[in-house]
Amino acid sequence: MFEYTLKKKDPKSMARRGSLQTPHGEIQTPVFMPVGTQATVKSMDPHELKEIGSQIILSNTYHLYLRPGHELIKKAGGLHKFMNWDRPILTDSGGFQVFSLQDNRKITEEGVMFQSHIDGSKHMFTPELVMEIQNALGSDIIMAFDECAPWPSEHDYVKKSLERTTRWAKRCKEAHKKTEKQALFGIVQGGGYEDLRRQSAKELVELDFPGYSIGGLSVGEPKNIMYDMLEITTPLLPENKPRYLMGVGSMDALVEGVMRGVDMFDCVLPTRTARTGTFLTMKGKINIMNAQYAEDLSPVDEQCTCYTCQNYSRAYLRHLFKAKEILGARLATWHNIHALHDLMGKIRESIEQDRFLEFRKEFFDNNRDYSAYN
RNA sequence: GGAGGGGUUCCCGAGUGGCCAAAGGGGGCAGACUGUAAAUCUGUUGUCGACGACUUCGGUGGUUCGAAUCCACCUCCCUCCA
Numbered sequence: 239m240f241e242y243t244l245k246k247k248d249p250k251s252m253a254r255r256g257s258l259q260t261p262h263g264e265i266q267t268p269v270f271m272p273v274g275t276q277a278t279v280k281s282m283d284p285h286e287l288k289e290i291g292s293q294i295i296l297s298n299t300y301h302l303y304l305r306p307g308h309e310l311i312k313k314a315g316g317l318h319k320f321m322n323w324d325r326p327i328l329t330d331s332g333g334f335q336v337f338s339l340q341d342n343r344k345i346t347e348e349g350v351m352f353q354s355h356i357d358g359s360k361h362m363f364t365p366e367l368v369m370e371i372q373n374a375l376g377s378d379i380i381m382a383f384d385e386c387a388p389w390p391s392e393h394d395y396v397k398k399s400l401e402r403t404t405r406w407a408k409r410c411k412e413a414h415k416k417t418e419k420q421a422l423f424g425i426v427q428g429g430g431y432e433d434l435r436r437q438s439a440k441e442l443v444e445l446d447f448p449g450y451s452i453g454g455l456s457v458g459e460p461k462n463i464m465y466d467m468l469e470i471t472t473p474l475l476p477e478n479k480p481r482y483l484m485g486v487g488s489m490d491a492l493v494e495g496v497m498r499g500v501d502m503f504d505c506v507l508p509t510r511t512a513r514t515g516t517f518l519t520m521k522g523k524i525n526i527m528n529a530q531y532a533e534d535l536s537p538v539d540e541q542c543t544c545y546t547c548q549n550y551s552r553a554y555l556r557h558l559f560k561a562k563e564i565l566g567a568r569l570a571t572w573h574n575i576h577a578l579h580d581l582m583g584k585i586r587e588s589i590e591q592d593r594f595l596e597f598r599k600e601f602f603d604n605n606r607d608y609s610a611y612n
Numbered sequence: 613g614g615a616g617g618g619g620u621u622c623c624c625g626a627g628u629g630g631c632c633a634a635a636g637g638g639g640g641c642a643g644a645c646u647g648u649a650a651a652u653c654u655g656u657u658g659u660c661g662a663c664g665a666c667u668u669c670g671g672u673g674g675u676u677c678g679a680a681u682c683c684a685c686c687u688c689c690c691u692c693c694a
Binding site: 271273274275276280281296298301328330331333334335337338339342355356381384386425451453454455456457458482483484485486487488491503504505506507508509510511512513514516525527528529559562563564566567 | 640641642643644645646647648649650651652653
């Protein structure tokens with residue numbers, strides 16, 4: 239039911255072109271996955287996401303468990319049916335909330351005691367519960383429960399944390415046995431330490447997961463550290479399994495991630511920044527609220543084929559944001575997700591044509607916001 | 613005609629002798645956002661030759677070491693009475 243096919247390797251870099259078979263269809267990789275934490279990609283409805291070109295979306299164990307509750311979603315026929323999305327879904331385990339809700343939780347060997355950010359109630363998240371929740375949700379790809387350690391953290395702490403994450407991964411695997419329809423990914427941790435990244439990767443590969451996530455990155459560390467960590471991690475992962483870099487989605491990092499052998503990415507960046515008026519383009523970011531666009535009747539991006547750029551001007555979009563109209567957030571989200579899917583499509587094409595590095599060079603030459611990391 | 617209330621920096625609105633270039637909000641300008649506690653948050657918003665100086669609180673004049681704040685007159689606005 240779940241299978242990764244490596245279709246082509248870039249001869250000059252670690253970039254790979256592949257596909258991923260899931261119970262809800264095939265995914266072409268490298269792929270960008272929009273985030274729909276609360277069973278919705280904020281402001282977009284599923285048929286719009288399909289039109290934009292989303293192959294798979296993310297959702298979240300912690301949030302859906304707290305509200306509306308995984309039992310209800312199970313009763314509704316699973317997350318796909320509940321939210322009316324029939325393509326693949328990947329759910330995060332709540333490991334990121336261990337990081338983002340640091341002030342509301344306590345970590346023990348058993349698991350993480352969360353105090354709900356909604357009503358203050360306490361909930362013990364164990365690897366077993368996290369598997370049970372994701373099983374109830376019925377997502378196609380599920381994540382092992384991990385700790386996304388903050389940046390910066392002491393070597394000693396990161397080591398203890400990653401070793402615990404490995405033990406949790408083992409428990410997840412045990413608990414997951416009866417639900418083979420879902421692909422369980424282990425998550426490599428290790429902070430910004432090369433030796434710990436190697437250790438984590440090695441331990442998880444021994445557990446033999448159908449796919450591997452790389453976590454604990456893009457949590458505030460310098461980009462060169464993230465890239466260094468990727469370079470030493472991906473070669474340690476099995477070639478015939480997908481690699482997923484969690485939480486990464488700026489255009490430059492997508493290009494650099496692919497170059498270092500990553501197949502899957504997710505990020506809230508395109509959707510979140512969209513809601514605050516930032517449009518992502520191949521040439522650089524545009525903050526549509528800037529005064530310079532007040533009377534600019536041209537589209538956000540002349541080259542872009544998305545619905546927003548085909549039909550609306552910068553002046554109109556700016557007006558929507560100034561007036562705080564919801565349509566502004568929707569049209570910007572539409573554009574940004576489209577922009578990242580479009581970028582990934584170009585990346586896939588360039589790998590197929592053996593010119594990924596040329597594409598990369600063009601990208602950095604033309605994007606005023608980013609420069610290549612070498 | 614009579615009685616009362618009021619005119620504050622782009623707007624609304626605090627302030628009633630020094631700690632006031634003047635609270636707070638709005639608006640404006642700009643920045644941030646990376647497995648979503650985010651349709652959010654932050655900075656800035658009189659001028660300049662700018663760690664200091666200058667011009668501002670309806671207008672004019674006055675009191676005072678010192679006035680957005682006190683006094684006089686003028687002017688405009690609002691409410692009530694006739």
